[in-house]
Amino acid sequence: MKNSSNGRTILKKIILSVIFPLLMFTVMLIITASNDKSYVNGKLIFLTTDLIKQVFINSCMTVCVAMAIWLQLKNGRFDFSGGASMILTAIVAGNIGIQTQSPWVALIIAVVLGVILNCFTGFIYIVGKLPIIICTIGMTLLYESLTYLVFGGQGIRIFYSQATTSIFGRMPGVLFPTALAVAAFVIYSYFTSAGRKGKILSNNQRAGVNIGINEKKNVFISYIFTGIIIGLAAIVYVSQNEVKPQSGLATSGILFSYIVPVFMGTFIGLASLDVVGIIIAAIGMEIMNYGLNCLNLGAGGWQQIIMGIFVLAFYAFSAQTDKIEIFLARFQAKR
Amino acid sequence: MKKVIKKFAAILLAGVMTVSMAACGSSESNKGTGGTGTQTENTTGTGTSDAAENTKSVEGKDCTIGVAFYQDTGLAVDATKAYLESMSDTLKVTFKYTVLTQTDEAANLTKIQELISSGVDGIICTMDLGMTSIIQECEAANVYIGGYLCDYNTSYTSAFDQVFKSKYFVGTASDGQNPDDVTIGTTMFNSLVEYNKRNTEAPITHVSMAVFPVWAFPSQQAGADQFVAAVEEYNKTAETPITVDPLDEETDVLAFSPMNTTYFSKHADTQAIISFAAGSAFVYPTMVQAGVDKDIKLFTTGFDGGEEANFGTAGTGTYQQNMVTAVESINYPLVLLLNKINGVTFSDQPEVAERISSSQIVINSDEDLAKFQKSVYYTKAATDAIYSPEDVLNMTAYANPSATYANLRDMLAALTIDDIK
Numbered sequence: 200m201k202n203s204s205n206g207r208t209i210l211k212k213i214i215l216s217v218i219f220p221l222l223m224f225t226v227m228l229i230i231t232a233s234n235d236k237s238y239v240n241g242k243l244i245f246l247t248t249d250l251i252k253q254v255f256i257n258s259c260m261t262v263c264v265a266m267a268i269w270l271q272l273k274n275g276r277f278d279f280s281g282g283a284s285m286i287l288t289a290i291v292a293g294n295i296g297i298q299t300q301s302p303w304v305a306l307i308i309a310v311v312l313g314v315i316l317n318c319f320t321g322f323i324y325i326v327g328k329l330p331i332i333i334c335t336i337g338m339t340l341l342y343e344s345l346t347y348l349v350f351g352g353q354g355i356r357i358f359y360s361q362a363t364t365s366i367f368g369r370m371p372g373v374l375f376p377t378a379l380a381v382a383a384f385v386i387y388s389y390f391t392s393a394g395r396k397g398k399i400l401s402n403n404q405r406a407g408v409n410i411g412i413n414e415k416k417n418v419f420i421s422y423i424f425t426g427i428i429i430g431l432a433a434i435v436y437v438s439q440n441e442v443k444p445q446s447g448l449a450t451s452g453i454l455f456s457y458i459v460p461v462f463m464g465t466f467i468g469l470a471s472l473d474v475v476g477i478i479i480a481a482i483g484m485e486i487m488n489y490g491l492n493c494l495n496l497g498a499g500g501w502q503q504i505i506m507g508i509f510v511l512a513f514y515a516f517s518a519q520t521d522k523i524e525i526f527l528a529r530f531q532a533k534r
Numbered sequence: 535m536k537k538v539i540k541k542f543a544a545i546l547l548a549g550v551m552t553v554s555m556a557a558c559g560s561s562e563s564n565k566g567t568g569g570t571g572t573q574t575e576n577t578t579g580t581g582t583s584d585a586a587e588n589t590k591s592v593e594g595k596d597c598t599i600g601v602a603f604y605q606d607t608g609l610a611v612d613a614t615k616a617y618l619e620s621m622s623d624t625l626k627v628t629f630k631y632t633v634l635t636q637t638d639e640a641a642n643l644t645k646i647q648e649l650i651s652s653g654v655d656g657i658i659c660t661m662d663l664g665m666t667s668i669i670q671e672c673e674a675a676n677v678y679i680g681g682y683l684c685d686y687n688t689s690y691t692s693a694f695d696q697v698f699k700s701k702y703f704v705g706t707a708s709d710g711q712n713p714d715d716v717t718i719g720t721t722m723f724n725s726l727v728e729y730n731k732r733n734t735e736a737p738i739t740h741v742s743m744a745v746f747p748v749w750a751f752p753s754q755q756a757g758a759d760q761f762v763a764a765v766e767e768y769n770k771t772a773e774t775p776i777t778v779d780p781l782d783e784e785t786d787v788l789a790f791s792p793m794n795t796t797y798f799s800k801h802a803d804t805q806a807i808i809s810f811a812a813g814s815a816f817v818y819p820t821m822v823q824a825g826v827d828k829d830i831k832l833f834t835t836g837f838d839g840g841e842e843a844n845f846g847t848a849g850t851g852t853y854q855q856n857m858v859t860a861v862e863s864i865n866y867p868l869v870l871l872l873n874k875i876n877g878v879t880f881s882d883q884p885e886v887a888e889r890i891s892s893s894q895i896v897i898n899s900d901e902d903l904a905k906f907q908k909s910v911y912y913t914k915a916a917t918d919a920i921y922s923p924e925d926v927l928n929m930t931a932y933a934n935p936s937a938t939y940a941n942l943r944d945m946l947a948a949l950t951i952d953d954i955k
Contacts, residue, residue: 244799253795352607357840492796495784
C-alpha cells in the first residue's frame with residue numbers, strides 16, 4: 200500500500216515537472232504549424248532535429264548561469280558580480296586555452312579562476328561588512344575593469360571558432376560542464392552542512408547565528424561552490440561566444456539575461472526540487488525561443504514583448520498558488 | 535576672524551577669475567591668428583584665395599585631433615590607433631580617442647563636447663548619429679570635423695545643408711562604397727566565381743544572403759540587388775547555374791543581432807552565405823553554434839581577427855572571402871583637417887564637403903590572406919602601412935603646395951590588396 204502511494208507521488212511529481220516544457224512544446228507547435236512562415240518547401244521547420252540540438256545547447260548555458268544565481272539567492276544574497284567574474288574568467292581561460300590549444304586546460308583554469316574571484320568577492324563581503332548590493336556592484340566594476348587589462352584588452356574571440364577548443368560549447372561536450380555545474384549545486388545544497396545551514400541563515404540570520412552557525416564560514420563555502428559553477432558557465436560561454444571586454448555594469452545585463460528560469464524554476468521546482476525546476480524551466484524557455492525563431496520573432500522588439508508578457512503572466516499565476524490550492528481543496532471537499 | 539577669511543576668499547576668487555579670463559583670451563587669440571602666422575584663417579570655405587597664397591611649404595603647427603571610434607577595441611580600431619600614433623611626430627599631431635554609441639544621440643554629443651573641452655582642434659568621427667547637433671557644437675567651438683568609415687547617409691539625405699555645407703565639416707571617407715556608388719555586389723559575385731574556378735569539382739551552386747537593415751546600410755541592400763543581377767546575367771551562359779535565395783525581409787535582415795539559428799532550416803540547401811552584413815560578428819558565431827561551419831562557406835565583409843584560422847584551405851575553410859576598408863583611408867579626413875587647422879586649402883578643393891567611396895581590400899584566397907597579414911590592418915605595425923607619415927605629410931597643402939584634392943581622392947582608390955607593400 201505504501202509502495203503504491205510512493206509510486207503515485209513520484210509519478211505526480213514527474214508529471215507536474217515535465218508539464219511546463221510539454222505545454223510549451225504543444226503551444227509552439229500549434230502556433231508554428233498554423234503559420235506559413237514556419238514552412239520551408241512544405242516542411243514545418245519547428246519539427247526538425249535542430250530543435251533538440253538548439254534547445255539543449257542553449258539550455259546548458261542557461262542552466263549553468265541560473266544555478267550560480269540561485270545558489271547565492273537561496274542563501275539570501277543577490278550577487279551582481281557573477282556576470283563580471285564569468286566574463287573575466289572566460290577571457291583568461293579562453294586565451295590560455297588558445298595558447299595551449301587545449302579545452303581541458305581552459306576548463307581547469309576557468310574553474311580555478313572562478314573559485315578565486317568568487318572567494319575574493321566573498322572575502323570582501325565578509326571583511327568589509329558591506330551590504331551585498333554595494334559589495335557586489337563594487338566587485339563587478341573591479342572585475343569589468345580587469346577585462347580591459349588582461350591580454351591587451353582584446354577579450355577572446357577565436358576560442359569558440361576552433362573545433363578543437365570549443366568542444367564544451369557544442370553537443371555533446373556542452374553536457375559535461377553542465378552536468379558538473381548541476382552536481383556542484385546538488386552537492387552544496389543537499390549533501391553539505393553548509394548548504395543546510397545556509398537555508399537556516401537565509402530564513403532567519405539572527406536565529407542561525409544564535410544556534411552556533413558560523414555565518415562567515417558559511418558565506419565563504421557558498422562562494423567556493425558558486426565559483427565552481429561560474430567557472431563552468433564561463434567555459435560554456437567562451438566556447439559559444441566571442442567575449443569582449445565589458446564596462447558600466449554591462450556584465451550584469453549578461454547575468455540577468457539568464458535569470459528568468461531561476462524564478463520560474465523555483466515555482467516549477469515546488470513539485471520536486473529547485474534544481475530540477477531550473478533545468479525544466481530553461482528547457483521550456485528555449486523551446487519557446489526556438490518557436491519564436493521559426494516565426495521570425497527570435498530577436499528584436501516583438502520577441503521582448505512576447506517574452507515579457509509570458510514571464511509576467513507566469514509570475515502572476517505562480518503568485519496565486521496559495522489561492523489555487525485553497526480553491527482545489529474546497530473543490531475536492533465538495534466532491 | 536570671519537571677516538578676514540571672507541576677504542581672503544574674495545581676493546582669491548577674484549584672482550582665479552582674472553587668471554582664467556586671461557587664459558581664455560590667450561587661447562582665442564591663438565586660434566584666430568594660427569600658429570605660424572604665415573597663413574590666414576579660411577573663412578570662405580572655398581579657400582581659393584588662400585590656395586593662391588600657398589606658394590611654398592611651411593611647417594604645420596602643433597595640434598590635437600580627437601578620433602571618435604564606433605568601438606573601443608578590435609583589430610581595425612587598434613590598427614588605426616597604431617597608424618595614427620606612428621604619424622604623431624611627423625604631423626605634429628596629438629591624438630585623443632573616444633568611443634561613440636550606436637543608439638544614443640545625446641551620448642554622442644556629450645562625447646564630442648568632452649573632446650572639444652579637452653582642447654582638440656579637429657575631430658574625426660565614425661558615426662552619423664546626432665550630427666546636426668555635433669556640427670553646431672563644433673561651429674560654436676571653432677573645431678573642424680571629418681568622417682571616417684561612415685558614409686553619413688542620414689545626414690546626406692536629410693540634413694545636407696546643416697552638415698555637408700557647414701564649413702566646419704571637411705568630408706568623409708566611407709566604409710567601402712557610398713549608397714549611390716555601390717560595387718560590393720559585383721565584388722562578392724567575382725569572389726564567388728573565383729572560388730568556383732578554384733573548386734571545379736565542387737563548385738558552389740546555391741547561395742543565400744544576409745544584410746543589415748536598409749535604413750542603416752542602404753548600400754548593402756543595393757549590393758544584394760547587384761549581386762542577384764550579376765548571378766542572373768552569369769546564369770544565361772553558365773554551364774552550372776547558381777541559385778540565389780531571394781532576400782527574405784524577415785529572415786535575412788539582421789537587426790544588429792546575431793543571425794537566427796533557424797536561418798539554416800529556412801535556407802536548407804544553401805552552400806554559401808553572401809553576407810553583406812559583418813559576417814564575422816553576426817553570422818559566423820551562429821554557424822558555429824549550429825554546427826554548419828564545416829559545410830557552408832561564408833563570403834563577408836569585415837575582419838575582426840581569428841578568421842585566418844578557418845580561411846581558405848585552413849581549418850574548417852568556412853571563410854572564403856573577407857573584405858575590409860584599409861585603415862589608411864583615415865588619411866582623407868586627417869589631411870583635410872590638418873589643412874583647415876593650418877589655414878590652407880587645396881587649389882581644387884570643392885566648395886561643399888564630399889563623401890568619398892574607399893577602395894577595399896578583398897581577400898579571396900590563401901595568397902591574398904598572406905598578403906593581408908602583412909598589412910598594417912593585421913600587424914598593427916605602422917611600417918607596414920601603404921602610406922608612411924612622410925607620404926601623408928606630403929598630401930597636405932601646407933607641407934606640399936602642389937598637393938591637390940584630386941590626389942587625396944586618388945589615395946582612397948589605391949588601398950586594395952595589390953597596394954599592400
